[in-house]
Structure formats: C-alpha cells, structure tokens
Amino acid sequence: MITSDGKPQDHTADVDPLGSLRAPDDPPCDVYLTGTVFLDIIFTGLASAPVRGTESWARGMGSSPGGIANMATALSRLGLRTSLAAAFGDDHYGEYCWDALEQGEGIDLSRSRTVPGWHSPVTVSMAYEGERTMVSHGHEAPPPEGALPECPPRARAAVAALTPGRREEWIAGAAAHGARIFADVGWDDTGRWDLKGLPDLEHCEAFLPNAEEAMRYTRTDSPRAAAHRLAELVPLAVVTLGAEGAYAVDGATGESAEVPAIEVEALDPTGAGDVFVAGFVTSTLAGWPLADRLAFAGLTAALSVQEFGGSLSAPGWSEIASWWQRVQRESDQDPAALRRYGFLTGLLPAPDRPWPLRRAVPTIGFGRAS
Secondary structure, eight states, X not given: OBOTTSSBOOSSTTOOTTGGGOOTTOOSEEEEEEOXXXXXXXXXXOSSSOOTTOOOOOSEXXXXXXXXXXXXXXXXXXXXXXXXXXXXXXXXXHHHHHHIIIIITOOBOTXXXXXXXXXXXXXXXXXXXXXXXXXXEOOOOOOOOSOOOOSSOOEEEEEEEEOTTOOOHHHHHHHHTTOEEEEEEOOOTTSOOOGGGOGGGGGEEEEOOBHXXXXXXXXXXXXXXXXXXXXXXXXXXXXXXXXXXXXXXXXXXXXXXXXOOOOOOOSOOTTHHHHHHHHHHHHHHTTOOHHHHHHHHHHHHHHHTTSSSHHHHOOOHHHHHHHHHHHHHOTTSOHHHHHHTGGGTTTOOOOSSOSSOOOOOOOTTOXXXX
C-alpha cells in the first residue's frame, strides 16, 4: 500500500522465506490463486450493531481491495511471489483495486483482466464488539473473450476455496503441474455437509476448515476428532479453533500439534482466516515443523485483527519483527509462551520502527493515504 510520503510500503523487509530453497528452474511464482476481488469499505468503532430505523456513526472508516485480494496481499507481504487471476471492473473501484494490488503490493496480475461494462463487486463491513456484519453486492463476471495467459501457471503452491457440489478444473490442473494445493471451504448452504460433495479434496495437500465446518463434515463431536478423521482423506488436516488456536494432524506421519491463540484486542476480524492460511502456506513451503507452522499462522492472524480492513491488516515481516521485539522486553510475559515463538529469533530482520506499527490506510477520494 501507499504510505504518507507517496511511496509503496515495504512489508517484506527484504525477507525471502524461501531464499535457501530457490533454484534456477523454479516455477515463475510461489503461489497461484484465483477468485473474486471486492472493494471493501470498512466501518469500525461502532458502539453496537446497526438498529433498524436509526443512524449509526462509526469512529473509523477505510477502504481496500477485499475478497480474494485479502489472501493475495497476505501472501505477498510475507515475501511469496504471488500470482492472482481475477476479473476487475472498468470503473474507478476496479482501477483502484488493480493499482493497489499490482503497484502497492507487488502482486502479479498478468493473468487478470479488466471487464468492459462490468462494475466491481462491493462489500461494506461493519465491525463491532469483536465481530462483523457485512453487506455485499455484485454480479458474476462474464466469460473472457479471446485467449488468456496459461491458467494455472507453474507454481510451488495454489490456494483454493472448495465449493460444495462443484469441481474446479484449474485445481486438478495445478496439482498435475506439481503445485501443492491448500484449501479451505465455505459454509454449505445445502445443509448436506457431505465430504463426497468436495471432489477437489482429492488434489489437496492441506485442508483448513474451521471447527464447526470440520465437525459437520465428519459427523464428529469435537474439532480434534474431526481433524483426525480428515487426516484419513488428506495428507494434512488443520482445524482452526477461533479463540482457542488451531489443531493439526499429519496424516502421513500421525504427528499432531496444537497451538493456543494469542490473546489480543480485536478491532476488526475481517480477513483473519485468510491471513492464517497465508501464514501456514508460507511456513509449510519453507519446511518448518508442524507446531511452528501453526504458531506462525496464528501469530499473523492475531496481528491482523488489531488493524481494520482485510488486505490492509495483513502483517509483513516488519510488523512481526516489531511485535517480537516488544513482547521479549515485557516483564509480564509467560516464559513458556515466549519459548513457543523462539523459532522467530533467527528469521526476523532488525525492527526498523517501534511497535505499534500503523499499516497504510488508503481511502478512495484522496491522492495519498493518511
């Protein structure tokens, strides 16, 4: 994103988590993903949920690319070479989202397109009491005209959102080209909750549902039992537990790990799940131990909810380094909890700014973000 001096803000701090693994014949991108980009307009600081027939005033407001852009931004800020294929409207909103992602975040949009006569999808998000309410509007983009660049491209990994009852051909194509598939899933509006209705699960290396989704799909009564059941179907099952953290089972080795969540004051939870997945993908590609991957994913998600706006809130290595420096200096920290994140010591750059850091907050209508 653009900072107050008009220059792109560098969240990566020149950290390449895959630097020691790179080779001349590597794929052109680390992670490929596709989906719908929304313009997110976020209101924060509401005293309560909006009440019918009344006007509510928010203490804060911002705008940013949302939808699949949340995940793409989180991956890019963690230093992964990210390629996004998406449709953009030919309106001002679409132009803004394109520039914010390509110029501000360094995301490859060579496989994306601007659709003439199609307006950008919009979501208004209202955050209050640690929760959020959203109202969205949009139409499905028309099919592309003419030839498009190869989709999916060769990539180390791809992130997919599985849709019940629907098979996405690109997922099988990406897996066939060697990409490691990381997938989550949305709410099953049909109420069937049938794992056979997720045909692309067979291509996935890791499946990351939340606790409620995992228990419904496996007909189990606990998230941990659900994770073990899912690990019979995919190599790696990760179940997010909300305020309790996350639990994972490696189906190949039988290893399991659980890491509690970091307690923070949540300003806006928009996009926290996407940031968790991005942190887990990054640390998995880097080859970290399972428990460290869970801890890192949980940390990035926790840092994100302290800012507003899905893509705006995604932390980079600079933010992580500043947080780690701060908590080590606080005398009331639990030594055992600090040891859980000790793996960060050899990875992080020297903090260039003190905590708390303020992520750039662009708002449509201003030439520069404040």
